[in-house]
Amino acid sequence: MxxxxxxxxxxxxxxxxxxxxxxxxxxxxxxxxxxxxxxxxxxxxxxxxxxxxxxxxxxxxxxxxxxxxxxxxxxxxxxxxxxxxxxxxxxxxxxxRPNYALSIATKEVICFDYEDSLQEVFKVIKEYGYAQYPIYKNKECIGLLSTDDIVRWMSENLINTIVDITDIRVFDIISTVESHPIEFVSKTMDIFSVEEIYEEKHKNTLDLEAIIITENGSNSERPLGIITAWDLIELDYQDEN
Known part of the structure; x- marks a missing residue:
């Protein structure tokens, strides 16, 4: 025996x-x-x-x-x-059978509309503290707004140490800053595949800012999660099966 x-x-x-x-x-x-x-x-x-x-x-x-x-x-x-x-x-x-990429994504994705006020953006940043926010126009994601973008815009619009944001909209910010490369993938994408997307983009000298997960990988669908390169670096894999 x-x-x-x-x-x-x-x-x-x-x-x-x-x-x-x-x-x-x-x-x-x-x-x-x-x-x-x-x-x-x-x-x-x-x-x-x-x-x-x-x-x-x-x-x-x-x-x-x-x-x-x-x-x-x-x-x-x-x-x-x-x-x-x-x-x-x-x-x-x-x-x-690696876990779905959604398992390591930030699932509470906060989005803004192209015409939202900067004042509203500040309220959300104060509450959630996220560094990146997908921006939508006519129900399609057109890019990311980062807190760095806002700081850069404010530094360029200082007048006597004061920035007037009363009538400033999201489009006023993103129209003046460099766009952030993003990709959309479906919720069935696994972690290996997401890493390979980052690797392939990097080889082509295009460093992705984020991967946004939606139901079918469309930029017109509601975001289910967002993954940055830092999420992959700090990956602590747990077998869910």
Missing amino acids: KHTMNYTLSERFEVAFNQIHEMLKNKVKINDDRFVVLLDRGANRHQLIANYQKDLKQYAKLRNAIVHDKRELGFYIAEPHSEIVEHIEMIAKVFS
Whole structure:
């Protein structure tokens, strides 16, 4: 009975490791199939992979001991602990079915209309403290308004240390500042795919300010969540399944 249990743990570990290896090859896509090379390259591109990089490097050493030191079919000279097996199986599950991007997004998205007053914007900033706000015109999102934009506009419109915002509208601000690159994705987009969008834009020298999640990825739909690059950097992944 003991030998069957040990064999099962080793086999489960090897299967999970191979699943992760295949996923890395599919995601990283370089002309080098070595596990650690793929892992390091993938960790540079995906925070989700980086979160497990240290553990997976240790598991690679254990895998080598299990596979290369095997003396006969069904016999493993090294046996992983059950907790290690459960952990690597969890990682394989996370990599094969990553959470929806919406799971890491800021879901309380505050928007403004193109013609809203700056006074109203200040009230919302005071209440919520967000740094970015999608702007809509005729029910379509036309860009982002950031608190930095407002500060920059105010500094350029100072008269004797006073800025009169009585009749200032959102369009007065965004028409004078550089637009912020944004993308729209559907609520079914997963975290890996969002990271790949940021990576692809960066390679094309276009750094995204944010990704806005809607029902079907349309800029005319209500925003369900917003993701910035900082959300990916600070990603603390939790398996929801």
